[in-house]
Amino acid sequence: MSEILEGIIHTYSQFFNWDMWVNVLTDPVSWGYIGTLVILEGLLSADNALVLAVMVKHLPEKQRRKALFYGLLGAYLFRFIAIGLGLFLIKLWWVKVLGAAYLAWLSIKYFLDKRKNTGEEEGELEGINQSGLLIRLFGTFWGTVISVEFMDVAFSVDSVLAAFGVSDQVWVLLLGGMLGVLMMRGVAGVFLKLILKIPELETAAYILILLIATKMFASVWGFHLDHIYFFLIILITFAVTFAVHYNNKKKASVNKEEHMQQ
Numbered sequence: 001m002s003e004i005l006e007g008i009i010h011t012y013s014q015f016f017n018w019d020m021w022v023n024v025l026t027d028p029v030s031w032g033y034i035g036t037l038v039i040l041e042g043l044l045s046a047d048n049a050l051v052l053a054v055m056v057k058h059l060p061e062k063q064r065r066k067a068l069f070y071g072l073l074g075a076y077l078f079r080f081i082a083i084g085l086g087l088f089l090i091k092l093w094w095v096k097v098l099g100a101a102y103l104a105w106l107s108i109k110y111f112l113d114k115r116k117n118t119g120e121e122e123g124e125l126e127g128i129n130q131s132g133l134l135i136r137l138f139g140t141f142w143g144t145v146i147s148v149e150f151m152d153v154a155f156s157v158d159s160v161l162a163a164f165g166v167s168d169q170v171w172v173l174l175l176g177g178m179l180g181v182l183m184m185r186g187v188a189g190v191f192l193k194l195i196l197k198i199p200e201l202e203t204a205a206y207i208l209i210l211l212i213a214t215k216m217f218a219s220v221w222g223f224h225l226d227h228i229y230f231f232l233i234i235l236i237t238f239a240v241t242f243a244v245h246y247n248n249k250k251k252a253s254v255n256k257e258e259h260m261q262q
Contacts (some may be wrong), residue, residue, distance in 0.1 A: 012084050014170050024171040029227050033167045036234060037176030040166075041159055043195065043205035055148055063141050071148035076178065078153050082160045083173045093220050099161045100220075103213035106158060110206045165212035166230075200248070204241040208234065 014020050024030045052071065056064040089095045135143035163173050195202050211233060215225055 015174065020171055024169070024175070030169065030172050032227065032231055033169070033172045034176045034179065036166055036231070037163055037172075038179050040162060040205060040208060041176075041179070043201055052148060052151060055151065056144055059141065059144060063144075067141065067145045067148055070145045071152045074149040075152040075156055078156050079160060079178065080174070082156065083163075083170070086160060086164055086173075096216055096220050099164060100213045100217035103158075103161055103165060103209050103216070107206045107210035107213065111203075114203075162209055162212055165216040198242070198245050200241045200245045204237055207237055211237075 052068060056067045059067060137143065138146060160173075163176050166176075167173065215230070218225070
């Protein structure tokens with residue numbers, strides 16, 4: 001137990017290590033990792049931000065902002081704690097296996113759900129159950145805040161595990177995690193519009209999650225993918241995504257012209 005506490009304290013002590021800051025912020029590789037986490041977070045958080053917006057839509061406008069702000073603080077706190085604990089736990093092989101399995105399941109579930117919903121019209125997202133237990137116990141506002149906190153934690157678990165699959169450097173994880181939360185609340189609208197314009201980007205994000213899960217699982221047996229090859233795979237994934245989008249757009253245009261001629 002003392003070893004665990006010492007490891008956690010050592011992790012958080014690096015938060016105040018100026019030399020660590022300098023090394024990370026001047027290392028292009030670290031910024032590459034951070035950029036990867038931010039882009040991945042942005043793509044995945046677009047739908048998450050939509051869910052959170054729907055959860056607070058029953059509140060007056062001022063209370064909506066407060067509920068989302070409190071949820072934002074909770075998300076930052078949870079990620080800070082999760083990264084500190086995770087840096088110690090991720091050294092255990094079985095934690096890596098479980099984390100990789102969860103990320104793989106998350107990706108596979110996305111593709112299974114997508115295949116199942118193909119051709120089906122998606123309904124409008126429902127808001128929070130205003131007669132639910134949390135609302136009854138804590139009232140409309142605080143019950144909503146707690147619900148948002150739980151949802152933020154659920155979203156953060158996916159992001160933190162994905163971050164550990166990308167890198168185990170404490171500052172990369174902290175910066176990527178903190179920026180990731182900001183992306184979910186501040187820039188998620190931009191990514192949502194981008195996904196609506198290029199829907200294939202959402203699929204690319206889950207392909208990357210599957211690759212990260214494979215990378216994490218392989219590390220259990222001592223296989224570590226060099227960062228150059230990892231970034232190359234990311235670039236290829238997005239290049240193929242845009243190529244597929246262009247091809248799909250071209251096919252849709254041809255089909256539209258043929259339909260008009262008939």
